[in-house]
Amino acid sequence: MAKTILVANWKNGPASLEEAKKILKGYGKKRELYKKLSFFIAPPSAYFESVSAAGRGYSKLAVQNLSLAKGVCTGEITPEIQKSFGAKIAILGHSERRSLGETDEEVSRKMRLALKSGLAPLVCVGEKARDAEGEYYEFLRNQIKASLTGLTKQAAASMLVAYEPVWAVGVDATGYLQPEELGQTARFIRKVLSDLFGRAIGEKIPVLYGGSVDDRNAGELLSAGGVQGLLVGRASLNPKSLEQIAQSLIRK
Ligand code: PGA
Numbered sequence: 001m002a003k004t005i006l007v008a009n010w011k012n013g014p015a016s017l018e019e020a021k022k023i024l025k026g027y028g029k030k031r032e033l034y035k036k037l038s039f040f041i042a043p044p045s046a047y048f049e050s051v052s053a054a055g056r057g058y059s060k061l062a063v064q065n066l067s068l069a070k071g072v073c074t075g076e077i078t079p080e081i082q083k084s085f086g087a088k089i090a091i092l093g094h095s096e097r098r099s100l101g102e103t104d105e106e107v108s109r110k111m112r113l114a115l116k117s118g119l120a121p122l123v124c125v126g127e128k129a130r131d132a133e134g135e136y137y138e139f140l141r142n143q144i145k146a147s148l149t150g151l152t153k154q155a156a157a158s159m160l161v162a163y164e165p166v167w168a169v170g171v172d173a174t175g176y177l178q179p180e181e182l183g184q185t186a187r188f189i190r191k192v193l194s195d196l197f198g199r200a201i202g203e204k205i206p207v208l209y210g211g212s213v214d215d216r217n218a219g220e221l222l223s224a225g226g227v228q229g230l231l232v233g234r235a236s237l238n239p240k241s242l243e244q245i246a247q248s249l250i251r252k
Contacts, residue, residue, distance in 0.1 A: 026239025
């Protein structure tokens with residue numbers, strides 16, 4: 001059976017390299033635990049070198065974005081540079097990037113760029129709000145379709161999806177999704193993926209959950225939520241919390 005996936009999304013934290021090293025030291029003490037998972041660390045690019053050196057053997061590097069800039073461009077970083085640090089996956093279409101104006105069309109271009117560059121794309125999707133009538137299902141279907149435009153079946157086989165309801169993500173979160181509701185939504189996402197790429201592939205694409213995951217809800221979200229892993233933001237900056245999350249993923 002495939003290992004459970006855990007992605008530590010550091011976003012634009014921690015505040016200094018010194019702190020980043022402290023976090024890595026904390027993670028490193030539990031390397032045997034993390035080896036039991038498919039564990040990714042997605043740091044700001046300024047910390048790539050430290051993360052890929054300190055995390056060797058128990059984690060893999062993930063990037064938080066890809067640049068669509070063509071040719072020489074001040075201030076941008078290319079997928080080749082990201083790959084040279086050992087990056088394996090690219091988080092794309094995170095709601096915090098979409099809120100800066102990133103469109104589904106750009107996400108779909110980044111998906112194709114990731115695949116061309118040899119990075120497995122991890123596309124984030126999620127509604128801004130839940131309504132009693134279930135309109136958000138339609139929103140999700142459209143967002144998934146638009147973000148995956150132009151992807152072949154073969155390419156789809158190497159991608160991952162993170163379901164991140166926007167209202168549950170980050171410091172402004174109003175709560176987290178109940179595991180049973182996650183189960184329903186994860187099934188729906190799988191159905192949309194199967195409609196797009198055929199059942200054999202749709203059923204195999206790993207679906208992760210992200211949004212206010214912590215050491216109390218992680219285990220249940222995984223077991224009752226029917227997902228293959230978790231994407232953890234804030235709690236991942238605290239090695240103790242991440243360790244407890246990792247523990248609860250292994251017990252399941
Ligand atoms: P959070 O973020 O765990 O801080 O809610 C999740 C994410 O942004 O991936």
